[in-house]
Amino acid sequence: MFDVDFILGHLNYWLFTVLMMTGLYIVVAKGNLIKKIVGLNLFQTAVFMFYISLSKVTGGTAPIFPVDMKIDPTVVYSNPLPHVLILTAIVVGISTTSLALALVVRISEEFGTIEEDEILAITTELSHLENKELGEAMGGRG
Amino acid sequence: MVEMFVDITLFVMLVATAIAIVRMRQLFGVVMMAGVFSLLSAMLLVALDAVDVAFTEAAVGAGISTVLMLSTLTLTSRIEIPATRSPLIPLLVVTVTGAAIIYGTLDMPSFGDPNAPAQVGVAAQYLAQSPEEIGIPNVVTVILAGYRSFDTLGEVAVVFTAGVGVLMLISGLRRRRRKPDNESRGKTS
Numbered sequence: 001m002f003d004v005d006f007i008l009g010h011l012n013y014w015l016f017t018v019l020m021m022t023g024l025y026i027v028v029a030k031g032n033l034i035k036k037i038v039g040l041n042l043f044q045t046a047v048f049m050f051y052i053s054l055s056k057v058t059g060g061t062a063p064i065f066p067v068d069m070k071i072d073p074t075v076v077y078s079n080p081l082p083h084v085l086i087l088t089a090i091v092v093g094i095s096t097t098s099l100a101l102a103l104v105v106r107i108s109e110e111f112g113t114i115e116e117d118e119i120l121a122i123t124t125e126l127s128h129l130e131n132k133e134l135g136e137a138m139g140g141r142g
Numbered sequence: 143m144v145e146m147f148v149d150i151t152l153f154v155m156l157v158a159t160a161i162a163i164v165r166m167r168q169l170f171g172v173v174m175m176a177g178v179f180s181l182l183s184a185m186l187l188v189a190l191d192a193v194d195v196a197f198t199e200a201a202v203g204a205g206i207s208t209v210l211m212l213s214t215l216t217l218t219s220r221i222e223i224p225a226t227r228s229p230l231i232p233l234l235v236v237t238v239t240g241a242a243i244i245y246g247t248l249d250m251p252s253f254g255d256p257n258a259p260a261q262v263g264v265a266a267q268y269l270a271q272s273p274e275e276i277g278i279p280n281v282v283t284v285i286l287a288g289y290r291s292f293d294t295l296g297e298v299a300v301v302f303t304a305g306v307g308v309l310m311l312i313s314g315l316r317r318r319r320r321k322p323d324n325e326s327r328g329k330t331s
Contacts, residue, residue, distance in 0.1 A: 008146070009252025014244055015153045021240040022160040029232035032222040034169055034214060038176045042160055045183045045203060052192045057261060058254035062191045063281040069273055076256070078191035080281040081265040084290060086195050087282070088297045094202050094210075095304030101214040102311040108218040115223050 012053045019046035031116040033104045037097060044093050048086050055079035145189065152186045167222045173211040180204035194282045 023046060026039025055078050063080035065071050108114045111122050159179045166172050180203030187196035251258035272284045286294060 005252070009255070010247055010250070012149065012253045013247040013250065015150075017240050017243045017247070019153075019156055019160060020243070021236045022157070022164065024239060025232055025236045026164055028235055029225065029227070029229050030164075030222070031225040031227075032169070034211065034218065035163075035172055035222055038163060038172055038211070041176060041203070041207065042163065042179060045180065045199070048195070048199070049183055049186055049190070052187055052190045052195060053253060054258070054260050055192065055265075056190050056254050057256050060191060060254075060256075062193045063269065064193070065273065065279040065281070067279055069277060069279065071273060077269055077281070079261050079265045080268065080285055082260070083192045083195050083282045084285045084293070086192070087198055087286060088293050090195070090198050090202050091297055092300050094207055095301045097207055098210050099304045099307050099311075101210050102308040104214055105217050106311050114218050117226060118223075 013050065016046050016050040016053065020050070022046075033107065033114040033116065034101075036116075037100050037104070040100075041093070041097060044089075048089060051082050051086055051089075055082035148189050149186065152182055152189065156182050156186070167224070169215055169220050169222055170212075172222075173208060173215065176211065177204045177208040180207070194280070 020043050023039045023041070023043030026042065027036050030036060030039065057076055057078050060076040060078040063077040063083070104114055107119065111119050113119060113122075156179060159175050159182060163172055163175045163179070166175065180199055184196040184200040184204070187193075187199060251260075255261075268285055268289060269281060272278070272281055272288075276284045276288050278284050278288075
């Protein structure tokens, strides 16, 4: 099963998987929110390239006919459908990225930091304070 | 063989960029490296025959998204504080996920196989029929604005929603900045 042809034919997929996982690592391991978004973008771009690599046909060319529309039947064209889907996905990706960045701006405005650890510490402290207040209001020891 | 060589070279550069992004603390550098990553991936997309996608990726990924990230940087901070957690668990998660994905690729058709299921379905039909039915040379345009224009309509809806969301999130930013002793802000700072 693992002969040279198989490896050469699947190498692309594995390489894109490595890129994808680098992006995932940034998202999981890094605490800075902007860096997390960059990691998500990396992941996304790797998925796009993986998807486009599925549309490649050996010996094919870009799916654009000659301008005079005299199509040579011997010319092989790559599959245009994944290109269309990924074009849509890129634009949707940039809109989600911009939304995420706007959220980061709001978070930084509210908490004064964009580090995940510090935000968690602040929210924990806030909820402790709130619990204490509520407990006192209910007649607890305070 | 030349194609394979180009692929591998571009890929090595992509991985180097990604590792630089992982290790860099200066967020300005991280954002610039993300732009470099987008440009390199656009080159790889040209090598994979997807010229329209490469064009969009270079314009959107390296252009607009870099501008958006830089404007976010000016509003927030520029340095990443090193994480206190150990990287072991993330590494484990990433390895397991990657192994699962690679296992999933094992029974996929080979790269460039002309008889793969993706090449023989509706895409072949589009390629065969678009010269008579629509007659525009670029088949990607034909599918995007012709056969699948409802996709683009949905995309417009998504972009509109995201735009409204961004405006709602950051509108009044300057107003709130001018008087920081606001009610909503007082308790956190």
